[in-house]
Amino acid sequence: MAAMSKLLYTLKKEFLLITRDVHAVAVLFVMPAVFIMIMSLAMRDLFDSHGGVTIDVLTVNRDGGKDAETFLKAIGGLPAFRFRAFERDAAPERLRERMLAEDTKFALIVREGFSAAVEAAPGGKGEAPLELLVNPAVTVQTQMVLRGALEAKLAMLRRDAFVARLGDILVAAGIDGESLRKDGGSPVAVTYATRGGGSVKVPSAVQQSVPAWLVFSMFFIVIPLSNTFISERAQGTLMRLKSMNVSRVALIAGKMVPYLLINGVQVLIMIAIGVWVVPLFGGTALTPGRSPAGLALIAAAVSFSAIALALFIASLARTSEQATTIGGVLNIIFGALGGIMVPTFVMPRFMQELANLSPMAWGLQGFLDIFLRDGGAADCLPESLALGLFGTVMLALTAVILRRQREG
Amino acid sequence: MIEIKHLSKSYEGKPVLDNVSLTVKRASILGLLGPNGAGKTTLLSILAGVTAKDAGEVKVGGLDLGREPGRIQRMCSYVPQSLAFYPRLSARENLEYFGSLWGLRGAKLRERTAFSIDVGSMAAFADKRVDTFSGGMKRRLNLAIGLMNEPEILYLDEPTVGVDTQSRNYILATIAQLNRERKTTVVYTSHYLDEIEQVSDEIAVIDAGRIVLHDAKEAVLLRADAVLLRVAKLGKDAAAALERHQGIRVEAGSVHVKRDERFGENMAAAFTVLSEHGIGVTDIVFGRRTLEELFLKLTDVRLRDGE
Numbered sequence: 001m002a003a004m005s006k007l008l009y010t011l012k013k014e015f016l017l018i019t020r021d022v023h024a025v026a027v028l029f030v031m032p033a034v035f036i037m038i039m040s041l042a043m044r045d046l047f048d049s050h051g052g053v054t055i056d057v058l059t060v061n062r063d064g065g066k067d068a069e070t071f072l073k074a075i076g077g078l079p080a081f082r083f084r085a086f087e088r089d090a091a092p093e094r095l096r097e098r099m100l101a102e103d104t105k106f107a108l109i110v111r112e113g114f115s116a117a118v119e120a121a122p123g124g125k126g127e128a129p130l131e132l133l134v135n136p137a138v139t140v141q142t143q144m145v146l147r148g149a150l151e152a153k154l155a156m157l158r159r160d161a162f163v164a165r166l167g168d169i170l171v172a173a174g175i176d177g178e179s180l181r182k183d184g185g186s187p188v189a190v191t192y193a194t195r196g197g198g199s200v201k202v203p204s205a206v207q208q209s210v211p212a213w214l215v216f217s218m219f220f221i222v223i224p225l226s227n228t229f230i231s232e233r234a235q236g237t238l239m240r241l242k243s244m245n246v247s248r249v250a251l252i253a254g255k256m257v258p259y260l261l262i263n264g265v266q267v268l269i270m271i272a273i274g275v276w277v278v279p280l281f282g283g284t285a286l287t288p289g290r291s292p293a294g295l296a297l298i299a300a301a302v303s304f305s306a307i308a309l310a311l312f313i314a315s316l317a318r319t320s321e322q323a324t325t326i327g328g329v330l331n332i333i334f335g336a337l338g339g340i341m342v343p344t345f346v347m348p349r350f351m352q353e354l355a356n357l358s359p360m361a362w363g364l365q366g367f368l369d370i371f372l373r374d375g376g377a378a379d380c381l382p383e384s385l386a387l388g389l390f391g392t393v394m395l396a397l398t399a400v401i402l403r404r405q406r407e408g
Numbered sequence: 409m410i411e412i413k414h415l416s417k418s419y420e421g422k423p424v425l426d427n428v429s430l431t432v433k434r435a436s437i438l439g440l441l442g443p444n445g446a447g448k449t450t451l452l453s454i455l456a457g458v459t460a461k462d463a464g465e466v467k468v469g470g471l472d473l474g475r476e477p478g479r480i481q482r483m484c485s486y487v488p489q490s491l492a493f494y495p496r497l498s499a500r501e502n503l504e505y506f507g508s509l510w511g512l513r514g515a516k517l518r519e520r521t522a523f524s525i526d527v528g529s530m531a532a533f534a535d536k537r538v539d540t541f542s543g544g545m546k547r548r549l550n551l552a553i554g555l556m557n558e559p560e561i562l563y564l565d566e567p568t569v570g571v572d573t574q575s576r577n578y579i580l581a582t583i584a585q586l587n588r589e590r591k592t593t594v595v596y597t598s599h600y601l602d603e604i605e606q607v608s609d610e611i612a613v614i615d616a617g618r619i620v621l622h623d624a625k626e627a628v629l630l631r632a633d634a635v636l637l638r639v640a641k642l643g644k645d646a647a648a649a650l651e652r653h654q655g656i657r658v659e660a661g662s663v664h665v666k667r668d669e670r671f672g673e674n675m676a677a678a679f680t681v682l683s684e685h686g687i688g689v690t691d692i693v694f695g696r697r698t699l700e701e702l703f704l705k706l707t708d709v710r711l712r713d714g715e
Contacts, residue, residue, distance in 0.1 A: 006509055235490050240493075
């Protein structure tokens, strides 16, 4: 009973210290909530195939023929792009000026002779019928998306023209020309690979943002925890606790248990924001996966390693400023490296391998196993074990440092 | 109550405590004086089980500190020089937290909390955050936390640093009251010699890690309260003859005559001995030599930094 009383009063003390520290509340709860909101909404269209048109494309129809009109009408239905007609006779300089003035990402020129090129026999050589001006700020990936879409529409137009030219031959052969012209939709069927093979919602920005910024904020526990620990040392509270026969194990446990719960509260709040708050602002609702056990396991593992790292930094640092700087910088490096700020799949190969060094990457992959891949506890076990091992090493080092300080 | 034998401690090869031996009687108040860096805090932190000793023996209540630190720590309380609590908590929350770590709970915890609030005279602001307290209020809380476990021994490291006169007097009165009514043994370090003089039963002076004086307060003050006869040159025979008289002491080539009930008799004896040995008196210094003067003499007057 006495042990339980000690634990309860320790929990109460740590919760009061956290909730009465505006900076700690900001770092642990406000910062990740804001990040999740911003990133979920900012990246909504990047992940959402049904999102609104966001990329402007100026179009200049120098051909003016029927095929050019048909082509422009066809590309007008492309998702994620908005085509706006510009002056037919505009000089290239004027077009460039307009693009840069409006920060328009693309300008598409349908050259003279476009219709002739469409009607010509396939394989003909000559000037390209389309010209694409690209704003240098546009990523190569986005440019490739637009080019692919334009080429596909042009190919369809050529196919239709070719079928029309065959006309009587097709009739004589008993082939329905109209059926050849029908667009059967995309020939590629997309299925998301999930752990259980079950159905899952299309990955959305919120599915990516919540785990990423949740892991990031859980590791930011280093700031309040190390500050409390260093204050205890500087103010002599740690000395007083030692004089009260409070063991090193109890000292460490007295930090771990309250902060495990604080991390747990973070997990619940961030998931709640993803599920209920993000949709209020037009984002997609978070689907928290099917495995509460898996979620609890990976959350506990991330929390354990974050707290152990915080204790290690706190035992090394002499001042709160040192701990804040070391902890903050280390977190940002772990975050940048571990795919929090930039998803690892867009990183080059060697960076993806480097990302494996970051415990945040292990935590993120574990959460993605649950949130995105519909996995369970077994699926996030490898990441959880890695985090557990990392935390154990940090704790062992902390215990050694504390013992040396006592003996010193 | 506390027996310290040949205690030594070094930091990075530099001795901080050097063969310290000291005894503190049960229910007494030992005032431990020493300049900065003398080893006072290190001695207290070893007694409190916070810092490990290098050599020597410490027994508290008959128990060996090296073998049974836990049992000893439960009967002691250490009040560090720094304000060792949580400023963002209220006084009551601090007291309850530290009390719970002593294993107190329920009615007992509430009772001890109320007692400590009362002793610290903090009833009016017990539920206010400590970071709004004045320096004196914080010092009283620092002491009050140390009383939560009803300690038999109280280690106080400069408990009145930076407080106003009222709080200082209150703290000193509280210590005296605890000693008088609860028979609490107190080891008390301070830079304020008048405090030591006010509350202590015994005084020890530590310098450069060594105990240079340890005696009952009255005996120490008696040494301090004397008339000084400065003489040209004092031979060994004359010194020996003088010191045969109780109340006459030879120190640094001068003759000290205690101002007690035999003062007149001793003064006459001193002049007689000096006359018999043909030694002239060059100066007579009357007046009370304060504890501070004695302290400075024992520990040297140069500046000390470090502790």
